[in-house]
Amino acid sequence: MDMKLEVIVLPVADVDRAEKFYAGLGWRLDADLGTDSLRVVQLTPPGSPCSIIFGSGVTTAAPGSVQGLHLIVTDVEAARAELADRGVEVSEVFHDEDGLFHHAGTTGRLSGPDPERHSYASFASFSDPDGNGWVLQEITTRLPGR
Missing domain, CATH: 3.10.180.10 (2,3-Dihydroxybiphenyl 1,2-Dioxygenase, domain 1)
Structure with a gap:
């Protein structure tokens, strides 16, 4: 069975700041959905089949803790x-x-x-x-x- 990595969840402190940063890299904004308690923002690097997601209420990991x-x-x-x-x-x-x-x-x-x-x-x-x-x-x- 194929298993395809499609999304990586990033912990961020400020959703709007993160969205502006990644959009500024030229990454495609795929979604910005939800409310203050559960907001999901998805962006995809050019040419990549894998996207990133961050937002409010999507992870308990500490902001900035994902490396590599x-x-x-x-x-x-x-x-x-x-x-x-x-x-x-x-x-x-x-x-x-x-x-x-x-x-x-x-x-x-x-x-x-x-x-x-x-x-x-x-x-x-x-x-x-x-x-x-x-x-x-x-x-x-x-x-x-x-």
């Missing part, structure tokens, strides 16, 4: 530049000292893209206004079976 959300891009430097042009505070492009994946936080970061530009090995990171953490990951060639 990955946005896959074909050119991490161009994606980083686009975010910066939109006013987002985004890290420099980096690769990990171990070359396998990136460590949590900023541990093991080496400046610049992977020297050999291996797929899956170059990153940049940013956070939303609440501190939910996102990672841009450059993938140009998928692993077999993907």
Whole structure:
């Protein structure tokens, strides 16, 4: 049976501020429904089959507690530049000292893209206004079976 990840719930403190931030990234607003006690806002990144939802009454998680959300891009430097042009505070492009994946936080970061530009090995990171953490990951060639 297929199981498709379609929605990620983000905990935010200020729904309107979060909506403005994500819409400012160029993400499509799919829904803004409900009342003050239960409000659901859904946005989708360009080209993504998975959306984010946040609002009031949709999660008990602490605002900003979601980390390690990955946005896959074909050119991490161009994606980083686009975010910066939109006013987002985004890290420099980096690769990990171990070359396998990136460590949590900023541990093991080496400046610049992977020297050999291996797929899956170059990153940049940013956070939303609440501190939910996102990672841009450059993938140009998928692993077999993907």
